[in-house]
Amino acid sequence: MNHLSRTTISITALLSLIVGGFLIQFSMADEPNTLPESIDETVSECASACGLPSHVDLGGDRFPVLRSDAEWQERLTDIQYEVARKQGTERPFANPYNDNKETGLYRCVGCDTPLFSSTTKFDSGTGWPSFFTPIDKRTIGETRDVSYGMTRVEVHCAVCGSHQGHVFSDGPEPTGLRYCINSASLNFEAAESADAIKKLVEVWYSEAK
């Protein structure tokens, strides 16, 4: 009996090792740890390779684009002002870009910086426009948000400080990130193709103000 038990334990242990080994190999192969080279290359290649426009210095301790409260209120609608400048959140589903499947560029409502592309937009089912990556990580700032008893990562435009939404780590491949963004923080500009979006992005990067 003892001998039989030991044999059973040994076989079980051996099987566990074999199965475990396969599982480790399998999970390693599926690990979304690096971005494939093809990711949104068309739209992002200039953004990552180009220098920022001359009016955008992200190295300082102030946002490059500053406006008075009166200027913000004049530029923005009530809901845009509430969300972008007062850290508000618009209602899910009842916002213009959640269902938008058109090809094009999403610019910051506060300063026109190109932040997101339709080529990285996906249907998250949350009721807010969702993207798996911004066009250029340099233009998206992050802060820790502990409001409402939750710890979340708030994201904002690094050029003018306008609140955009939050980023979560439950997004789809290839980044595993979900940028959950308010429509009220964005202005959509339609484009004919990914290449046309890229050209719009390049124009912003080559601007000298």
Ligand SMILES: [Zn+2]
């Ligand atoms: Zn902005």
